[in-house]
Amino acid sequence: MARTTGSHSEITGPRVREAALRLFARHGYAAVSMRQIATEVGVQAGALYNYTPDKQSLLFSLMRGHMDELLAARKALGEEGSPTDRLERFTRFHISFHSxxxxxVFISYxxxxxxxxxxxxxxxxxxxxxxxxxxxxxxxxxxxGAFTVADPKIATLAVIAMLTGVNTWYRSAGRLTLEEVEQIYWDMVRRCVS
Amino acid sequence: MARTTGSHSEITGPRVREAALRLFARHGYAAVSMRQIATEVGVQAGALYNYTPDKQSLLFSLMRGHMDELLAARKALGEEGSPTDRLERFTRFHISFHSxxxxxVFISYxxxxxxxxxxxxxxxxxxxxxxxxxxxxxxxxxxxGAFTVADPKIATLAVIAMLTGVNTWYRSAGRLTLEEVEQIYWDMVRRCVS
DNA sequence: GTGATAACTGAACAATCGTTCAGATCATAG
DNA sequence: CTATGATCTGAACGATTGTTCAGTTATCAC
Known part of the structure; x- marks a missing residue:
């Protein structure tokens, strides 16, 4: 096994994924060519196929990786505390993780x-x-009896839509800190289901 | 001026827009070719250019038309009544108009x-x-004093995100009628800002 | 009927697409 | 040093892209 240390693949591999992530998010999957990704990485298009069998697999791998991370991080929140405590943890987690x-996030949606x-x-x-x-x-x-919700399935989708919407405008250099944003949304979510 | 009545353009024109709307929504702008739109309409690709100068203009025209309709319909809601009444009208309008x-809606977002x-x-x-x-x-x-909102700009975006989320799951043949959906969301919006 | 013209076809254009692959390159193992 | 094999280049593949346009077709006014 030659070139174990200093192998380029350990550098190029992640760079391909980063470039694809950025370009797919910015222009959309269909609008991005393999040559654009390759240019971003500083390589020829053919070299990308050392890291993905095809373009579709590259997209799927990015989305799959994101969802796995999301679910693992959510699980790490635990199930302790009252429903209100757990809802607050979920709300703050969703906002910070997605931000x-x-x-x-953009690609996966x-x-x-x-x-x-x-x-x-x-x-x-x-x-x-x-x-x-x-x-x-x-x-x-x-x-x-902590929550009063007409339809839990709909309330779920409503809350997630509301929280995910943060990503359309939040910028870490903006008017509000992440902590302030979390607090504002937690206030709204709490009232929404109470 | 020949062929004023019975002219195909009065039929083909709207059909081009309908086909483009459907295909753009389903597969995305970049993933849809002019030939696919033409096939849907039952015409050759070249004929589309009697109805749009280019593909980009077709997309823009669809989005522009949608936004103009949206703003005109919103304006027709009027400004009468209390803030609570107006918020209820806005909420129900947003859900029904978008549904x-x-x-x-999908394309415009x-x-x-x-x-x-x-x-x-x-x-x-x-x-x-x-x-x-x-x-x-x-x-x-x-x-x-009718509403208690930490940040009106953020509350605006939160409410719109929540309401627009309805479109991701609502189907007119589904479990809930549109009236029921409106009522559930109005309950959540009202509590959210109170 | 005839003439006019809107509507459309069908072929062509250069550019770009995802993907493949023989061969060049290069760091490392031995 | 040489041999090995991972890594990458550069060219090529057939297919498809948006767009143009000369020519055909169809329907109207007269």
Whole structure:
């Protein structure tokens, strides 16, 4: 096994993914060519195929990686505390996690239609897992009397839509700190389900 | 002037726009070719250029038309009543208007990045007009003591994101009627800002 | 009927697409 | 040093892209 240390693949591989992430988020999957990605990395288009079997796999891998990270981080939040505590943790987590990776979030929401059917099913299923975590919190809160929600499924989608919307305008150099944004949204979410 | 009545252009023109709307919404602007649109219409690709100077203009025209319709319909809601009444009207209007034209809504949100800079500015400005209408209602409600909102600009974006999210799941043949959906969301919006 | 013209076809244009691959390059193992 | 194999280049592939346009077709006014 030659070139184990100092191998370019350990540098080029991540760079391909970063370039693809940035370009897909900015221009859309279909509008970005493999040659554009290669130029961004500083390599010829053919070299990309050392790191992905094809363009579709590159998109899917980025989305799959993002969803796996999201679900793992959500799981690490734990299940302790009252439904209200858990909802607050979820709210703050969603905002901060998503604000840290706007490009991956953008792709994972906008490029679902660019996925081939079997890939789409996988990502869609992971998204449902995430939604179900929030729905569980809301149902527990309904059972304990902490929340008053007409329809927990709809409330779940409404809250997630509201929170994800932060990514369309939040900039870390902006008027509000992330902590302030979290507080404002937590106030709104709490009232929304109470 | 020959062929005024029975002219095909009065039929083909709208059909081009309908086909483009449907295909852009389903596959994305960049992923749809002029030949696909032409096939949908039942015509050769060259014939499309009797109805649009180019592909970009077709997208922009669809988005511009949607935003103009949206703003005109919003204006027709009037400014009468208390801030709470106006917020309820806005909420129900947003849900029903958007639910009636999911493809135009989808395109107008997702294909902003496919617009050339000057076209983007125009659509973006129209969207801000719409947001400002809601923000005005929230500010009036803050002044009158009807609403308690930490940041009216953020509350505006949060409410719109929440309401627009309906389009990702609502189907007219689904579990809930549009009236029920409106009621559920109005309950959440009201509590959100109270 | 005839003439006018809107509407459309079908072929062509250069450019670009995703992908493949033989061969060049180069750092490392031995 | 040489041999090895990962890494990358550069050219090529057939297909497809948006767009143009000379020529055909169809429907109107007269």
């Amino acid at each position: 840290e990776r706007p490009e991956a 906008m490029e679902l239609r660019s996925l081939e059917p079997e890939n789409f099913q996988i990502i869609e299923s992971l998204r449902r897992d995430y939604e179900n975590a929030l729905e569980g919190i809301l149902r527990d809160g309904m059972d304990s | 009636e034209r999911p493809e135009a 997702m294909e902003l990045r496919s617009l050339e800079p000057e076209n983007f500015q125009i659509i973006e400005s129209l969207r801000r007009d719409y947001e400002n209408a809601l923000e005005g209602i929230l500010r009036d409600g803050m002044d009158s």
